[in-house]
Amino acid sequence: MSSNDLTRRLADELHRLPLIDPHSHINPHAAASTTLADLLGYHYYTELAHSAGLPKSQIEEPGLDPKEKVHRLVGKLADLENTIQYSWLIEMCQVFFGFQDDRLTLANWESLYDTAAKKMAQPDWEEQVLKTSRLEQVFLTNDFDDPLTGFDTNRYIPCLRTDDLVFHLAKPETQQRLAKATGIAVSNAQTLVAALGKLFQHFTAHGCRACAISLPPSFAPEPVSANDVEAPLHAALTGKPLSACEATTLSNFVFWNLAQYCVEFKLPFDLMIGVNRRVYADGVYQGQDLFDQRCSLIQYQKLLNAFPQVTFPISVLANSSNHELVSYAWIFPNVVTNGHWWYSNIPAYIENDCRSRLQAVPQTKQIGYYSDMYKLEFGLPKFTMYRRVLAKVLADDFVIARGWSEERALELGRLTLRGNVQRIFGM
Numbered sequence: 001m002s003s004n005d006l007t008r009r010l011a012d013e014l015h016r017l018p019l020i021d022p023h024s025h026i027n028p029h030a031a032a033s034t035t036l037a038d039l040l041g042y043h044y045y046t047e048l049a050h051s052a053g054l055p056k057s058q059i060e061e062p063g064l065d066p067k068e069k070v071h072r073l074v075g076k077l078a079d080l081e082n083t084i085q086y087s088w089l090i091e092m093c094q095v096f097f098g099f100q101d102d103r104l105t106l107a108n109w110e111s112l113y114d115t116a117a118k119k120m121a122q123p124d125w126e127e128q129v130l131k132t133s134r135l136e137q138v139f140l141t142n143d144f145d146d147p148l149t150g151f152d153t154n155r156y157i158p159c160l161r162t163d164d165l166v167f168h169l170a171k172p173e174t175q176q177r178l179a180k181a182t183g184i185a186v187s188n189a190q191t192l193v194a195a196l197g198k199l200f201q202h203f204t205a206h207g208c209r210a211c212a213i214s215l216p217p218s219f220a221p222e223p224v225s226a227n228d229v230e231a232p233l234h235a236a237l238t239g240k241p242l243s244a245c246e247a248t249t250l251s252n253f254v255f256w257n258l259a260q261y262c263v264e265f266k267l268p269f270d271l272m273i274g275v276n277r278r279v280y281a282d283g284v285y286q287g288q289d290l291f292d293q294r295c296s297l298i299q300y301q302k303l304l305n306a307f308p309q310v311t312f313p314i315s316v317l318a319n320s321s322n323h324e325l326v327s328y329a330w331i332f333p334n335v336v337t338n339g340h341w342w343y344s345n346i347p348a349y350i351e352n353d354c355r356s357r358l359q360a361v362p363q364t365k366q367i368g369y370y371s372d373m374y375k376l377e378f379g380l381p382k383f384t385m386y387r388r389v390l391a392k393v394l395a396d397d398f399v400i401a402r403g404w405s406e407e408r409a410l411e412l413g414r415l416t417l418r419g420n421v422q423r424i425f426g427m
Helices: 003-015 036-040 043-051 066-074 084-097 109-120 125-133 163-167 172-182 189-205 226-237 244-265 297-306 319-331 347-360 376-400 406-424
Strands: 019-021 135-139 211-215 269-273 312-316 335-338
Touching (some): 003 376, 003 406, 019 376, 036 043, 036 084, 036 109, 043 066, 043 084, 084 109, 084 376, 125 135, 163 172, 189 244, 244 269, 347 376, 376 406
Parallel strands (some): 019 135, 269 312
């Protein structure tokens, strides 16, 4: 049996599976792209081009015409041809726009730009992208004050994103947004908890399937009583600067109550752990954040023990954290491995992480992949990349190494790609 032929057959079968994408940053009011600048403006390309020497001022010049932006970025693409992100770009151009070349250069970019613009202007472009990508449903990342109106919540699934509530409640604009969204002017711990409850009511009434947050390496959630939070909350509400201890107390109080509401409303709580914001302050937009090695899941032991009723799909930013995540999912019934986030989202890391998860974690506790995309077109190359890696792992570790039938291996692949998403998020 040829391993390559086996992998190809498994990948082809997995490609036929309709997908549910359990985490994205899609704007449901403008889900698909309108020009090639929407694709090349994705932070992967701008940060890589900037890293390779294209000045930030050339990328983020105010009022820059989309076509000129593409022209400038294409001039740096030769330096990026080795990256997996470049292969995503070429695959999208070939599949969606009939691009015949395997390189995008200063000699051929303009005709592609015009072809893409015509395709994207078609009234059913969004439908075409979803159909070609085999995407049935896409989870969103909704601000806590999103009205959740004007889009199909059966296709684009609301998800309550809570970073601002946990880490930026001291900002007047966050307080104003919360008051407007809930009709509650927060004045103390009791009214804050009531306002959070209003958000959960609003979101679940519109089909919300998860609560989510990205977390810095320093965060270690602990329970905080209403009495203990009153002083920091009063300071925040009156515009007084908070000490580091007071800010932590306020963040912990909000976070713990979010987890409590996840119990009440039966929502999974997606935790994306380990991101340091603005490490590279002069980086391009969304190209400033990094991880470090100090983050440990031991910081979440109190949370995981306190809320056995809540399912925590956990993503880790560093590939080096995957071993710990596998171990926690091995032990804790409420921990689920979730996708391959950001800097771990390349085949070399995905293969290692996927292999270790499939070898060690119960098969019902793994969410294989999410796109994290901002535009619909990226669902195709990202999920294709993951399916290829998954097919290789299934071929090598299960069919060849263990003697599983191809169909049995595919059952595991389908569960990892779709079945677990349906069950864990109650689709």
